[in-house]
Each structure stands twice: as structure tokens, then as C-alpha cells.
Amino acid sequence: MASEQTVHMNGGQGDTSYARNSSLQNADQNRMRPLIEEAIADLLSASASMPRSMVVADLGCSSGPNALALVSIAVDAIRGQCFRSRQPPLEVCVFLNDLPDNDFNMVMKSLVAFQQGHRSVVTGVIPGSFYGRLFTTGSLHLACSANSLHWLSEAPEELRRNKIPAYDIDEHVRRGRRRVVIGAYARQFRKDFKLFLELRAKELVAGGRLVVSLAGRRSEEPAAEFTHAWESVVINKSKV
Numbered sequence: 030m031a032s033e034q035t036v037h038m039n040g041g042q043g044d045t046s047y048a049r050n051s052s053l054q055n056a057d058q059n060r061m062r063p064l065i066e067e068a069i070a071d072l073l074s075a076s077a078s079m080p081r082s083m084v085v086a087d088l089g090c091s092s093g094p095n096a097l098a099l100v101s102i103a104v105d106a107i108r109g110q111c112f113r114s115r116q117p118p119l120e121v122c123v124f125l126n127d128l129p130d131n132d133f134n135m136v137m138k139s140l141v142a143f144q145q146g147h148r149s150v151v152t153g154v155i156p157g158s159f160y161g162r163l164f165t166t167g168s169l170h171l172a173c174s175a176n177s178l179h180w181l182s183e184a185p186e187e188l189r190r191n192k193i194p195a196y197d198i199d200e201h202v203r204r205g206r207r208r209v210v211i212g213a214y215a216r217q218f219r220k221d222f223k224l225f226l227e228l229r230a231k232e233l234v235a236g237g238r239l240v241v242s243l244a245g246r247r248s249e250e251p252a253a254e255f256t257h258a259w260e261s262v263v264i265n266k267s268k269v
């Protein structure tokens with residue numbers, strides 16, 4: 030798929046890199062902390078006996094400090110939960126996922142440093158689209174994703190077929206087609222998000238959790254301010 034091969038955040042640590050231009054997204058990740066902590070607490074308290082290991086993943090990790098932000102919260106929460114229940118630390122497998130053109134060189138260096146600071150954690154990267162299978166069946170305890178699920182698998186077919194861009198620079202044409210464009214993108218989002226949920230439902234263990242956050246708009250006006258309508262979505266596999 031063309032978008033998977035060509036579109037990516039700026040890698041490295043230069044002035045225009047994602048690593049140095051993602052503090053807003055990081056603030057959003059920090060808002061997910063209580064949800065991730067709650068998901069871990071529920072997961073561990075729901076198990077009849079403490080599992081021996083857990084698998085956690087961030088889907089659409091990008092590179093730079095944000096790549097590790099959500100999994101760090103999860104690992105700290107697991108460690109805290111073990112400590113409180115006087116259990117030895119669980120082994121945790123941390124996976125970071127993004128599209129193949131992501132700066133995985135940088136991600137892997139961050140993972141090595143992370144692993145050095147966290148004994149009983151092993152790490153890995155999973156390159157590929159989260160609109161396809163990434164993990165084996167029933168193997169994942171917690172999947173997180175921040176600021177990524179608004180990236181669709183493709184532009185809506187009906188718009189591509191009619192050569193209608195998402196944003197026409199001619200304001201008159203743009204306004205005339207606004208309903209059509211918004212409707213097509215909304216349908217594409219629904220289709221992609223449903224697929225994403227179906228895939229993760231296969232990959233999560235029974236009772237596994239999915240915590241996602243993405244920006245949305247309440248208004249149909251493209252220039253209107255972003256809101257975080259989907260900020261607090263936590264999905265428990267046993268209830269879907």
C-alpha cells in the first residue's frame with residue numbers, strides 16, 4: 030500500500046524530527062496514564078493466579094521519547110502491582126510497532142537503553158500496519174495506541190475514483206464537496222477502526238485490554254480546533 034511505504038514521521042533528533050516536535054502528543058500520552066494503570070490493575074487482579082509474564086505493545090510508536098512513553102507507564106504499573114501484592118517482578122515483553130519506514134534504528138537504541146534500566150523486561154519491534162495481524166492469537170495482554178488511529182489505511186476509494194482530494198485549495202469547490210468528503214472519510218474511519226478492533230480481539234488474551242487515544246473534531250469545519258473525543262477509550266476483551 031503506497032501510504033505505508035512513503036509516509037512517516039521525521040526520524041532522527043534534528044530540529045524538524047518528531048523526537049523534538051511531539052510534546053503535545055506526549056501530553057496526550059500522559060493523560061492515558063490512569064487508564065493504563067487501571068487496565069494493568071484489572072488485568073492482574075482478574076487473573077486467578079498471577080501470570081508469569083505479560084506482553085504489552087504500543088501501536089504506532091513513532092520514534093523519540095514518545096515511542097517508549099506508554100510502555101514505560103505499563104511496565105511501571107506492572108512493577109508497582111507486583112510490589113504491592115508482594116510478588117516477584119513479572120517478566121514483561123515490550124513490543125513497539127509502526128510502519129516499516131519509521132525510524133526503527135532510533136527506536137531500537139531507545140529499547141536497549143530501556144531494557145538496561147528494567148531487569149525482567151525484554152523488548153522487540155514489530156514493523157507493519159496495525160490494519161493487519163501483528164501478534165499471534167491470544168498472546169497480547171495490553172495494547173496501547175496514542176495519536177495514531179486517525180491515520181487511515183487508505184484514502185476513501187470513492188474519492189480516489191472521482192479524483193476528489195481531502196482538501197481542495199479552491200475554497201468554493203472545497204465547501205461544495207465538504208459533506209461528501211467528510212462522509213467518505215467518516216465511513217473509511219469506521220471501516221478501519223472496526224478492522225483494527227477485530228484484529229486486536231484475536232491477538233489479545235482473554236480479559237486483555239486495549240487503551241487508545243486519538244484526536245477528533247466536533248465540528249465539520251476543517252479548521253476547527255481539535256478535541257480529544259476518543260481520549261478515554263479502554264476496551265476489555267471479555268466484554269466485546
Ligand SMILES: C[S@@+](CC[C@H](N)C(=O)[O-])C[C@H]1O[C@@H](n2cnc3c(N)ncnc32)[C@H](O)[C@@H]1O
Pocket residue numbers: 036037038051054055058088089090091092095096126127128131157158159160174175176177180181182
Ligand atoms: C503522530 S505519530 C504518534 C506517535 C506516538 N504514538 C505519539 O503519541 O507521539 C503517528 C504514528 O502512527 C504511525 N502509523 C500510522 N499508520 C499506521 C499503521 N497503519 N500501522 C502502524 N503504525 C501506523 C505513523 O507512522 C506514526 O509514527
